[in-house]
Amino acid sequence: MNKTLTSCLLATALAWPAVGMAQSQDTVWLQIEARQTVAGASSAARSYAQQLENVVGFSLGNGFYGIALGPYSPQDAQALSQQLKAQGLIPQDAYIVSGNSYAQQFYPVGTGVSLDPQPLPDGISAPEGAATAEDSATISVEDLARALEEPVAAAEGEEEPQAEAETETAESAPEPPPEPQETRAEAVQSERQLSRDEKRDLQIALEWAGYYDGAIDGLVGPGTRGAMRGWQEAQGLEATGVLTTAQRSTLLRQYNAVLEGLGLATVRDDASGIEMLIPTEVVEFTEYEPPFVKFEPTSDDLPAQVLLISQPGNEDRFFGLYEILQTLEVVPMEGERSRNGQEFTIDGENETYRTHIQASRENGTIKGFMLVWPAGDDERFSRVLDEMQESFTRIEGVLDPAIVAPDDAQAVDLVAGLEVRKPELSQSGVFIDQAGSVLTSSRVAEGCTELTIGGEHEMQVVHSDPDLGIAVLQPQGALAPMRVAEFQTATPRLRAEVAVAGYPYGGILSAPAMSFGTLADLRGLEGEEDLTRLEMTVEPGDAGGPLFDNGGAVLGMLLPRNDEGRVLPEDTNFAADAGAIVASLGGAGIEVQTTRGIEAITPERLTQRAAEMTVLVSCW
Secondary structure: OOOOEOOOOOOOOOOOOOHHHOOOOOOEEEEEEEEOOHHHHHHHHHHHHOOOOOEEEEEEEOOEEEEEEEEEOHHHHHHHHHHHHHOOOOOOOOEEEOOOOOOOEEEOOOOOOOOOOOOOOOOOOOOOOOOOOOOOOOOOHHHHHHHHHOOOHHHHOOOOOOHHHHHOOHHHOOOOOOOOOOOHHHHHHHHHOOOHHHHHHHHHHHHHHOOOOOOOOOOOOHHHHHHHHHHHHHOOOOOOOOOOHHHHHHHHHHHHHHHOOOOEEEEEEOOOOEEEEEEOOOEEEEEEEOOEEEEEEOOOOOOOEEEEEEEEOOHHHHHHHHHHHOOEOOOOOOOOEEEOOOEEEEEEEOOOEEEEEEEEEEOOEEEEEEEEEEOOOHHHHHHHHHHHHHHOEEOOOOOOHHHEOOOOOOOOOEEOOEEEOOOOEEEEEEEOOOOOOEEEEOOOOOOOOOEEEOOOEEEEEEEEEOOOOEEEEEEOOOOOOOOOOEEEOOOOOOOOEEEEEEOOOOOOOOOOEEEEEEEEEOOOOOOOOOEEEEEOOOOHHHOOOEEEOOOOOEEEEEOOOOOOOOOOOOOEEEEEEHHHHHHHHHHOOOOOEEEOOOOOOOHHHHHHHHHHHEEEEEEO
């Protein structure tokens, strides 16, 4: 379907080239921190940027995300490092790197990074006598950065490296020395330096690895110690119950490896007023389709989708959105739902999709998101969802409904350009008791994975009479019908005016339609006494609907047409007789209301009465 969108831009940087691939030979970076999640790293970068200039964030690979300043010339970077540490503005363990390991940029959003040396901030000056960029042009930046990254041996009382290392050529540079192994006491000491959030991260990683099933509280007790011992044993390490710095790094790297290749990056969309992490390697922005900002798959390899949800609205619109979203093809009916006046969540899963939707209502705006992921990839789905939920942020703005031209054509089976989930078969039915039981055609109840009325209330078959063509459905939850059928036990007169209530076009109409005709015979064409013959034109969706006399009593139930072996006039149709229906239901222990009243009512009152008891029955 062609769409006409007003001119709009998505002001966000979804992916930037790896810095290490284009790193200038005259620049280095001052790396000040690394985090295990993009959300945490983005938050830290924003905090640093309030006091420091040239704050940048890059993926470091293996599930880590670095925050750096730069780029600067090597001499400026040294001066900056010394003075910022002296002022307490950066950690004391910040160090200078070449940037060769930097991959995708995640901060700042929407702005590329210059690879040219940046001037030092005001108040920071290079040391006197420092070599200029030209003076150091023959010095390898990588060698300088490597030297700066090494611990200062003299300061720690360690031995100097052996002289033979100096004979190595640049082409065959030695592997960095293995990290010294911590003793248990040293590991305990380094663990004490961890924040409570960092300890929670370890518990989450241990839970993911299958060794921890306690509370994620950041308190290291016997359960956490046992999980650490279990992980150490599985890795072939000494089971001390205390992870060393290197072991913690390995555990978190294993935990975050599942996110590699997804390109999680912060996307800020001012049009919708939403900022959050999105897997930008597997989805890309395609269009605004209020109330959605749509991100479609970048390839068929991983058919994921992300939709940002943004619209103005009160509680009525909020509840309406909740109902509409569940009609989408990509939202399976199986799964948990929760809703109150301020927020809702929808989780659906089938053999094709796993979908999560969440939205909340604040200050007259409704905002949220939907993540659709292929079924069977539960681990990545769960991790991506956690990152998206943690990073979801409301910012100023809400998606303008007028962003789509008002005369834009919209198919009735699409909601904002998304295909609505459609049932295999839809027919009609009628409430027959105050518990919400529904009489309908046995055809609609055959071979269904799921049955619903009104598109939302799940039903189950409790009685079926294929010979008569009827079935009774009962709700799986509480229902309170406005009105129930009263079956007419008095014999109607021939040629009386009758009417059928039903949903001739499935769920396209929000209320049942009335079809009027004549009672042609009290028997079928072959003398069947459990049938009545009608002269009226109906649609397939009307089948299962109640047949009314002019007083609003139910004379029977419209049966689906069966033209096999014969061709009948279009206005020749049949209904199961009320007496036969009552007998069949009574035999199954189902009690219904009956009447012998024949007082006529107006067509307007009849239509209103029919609307209060007639329902749409769908087979999925």
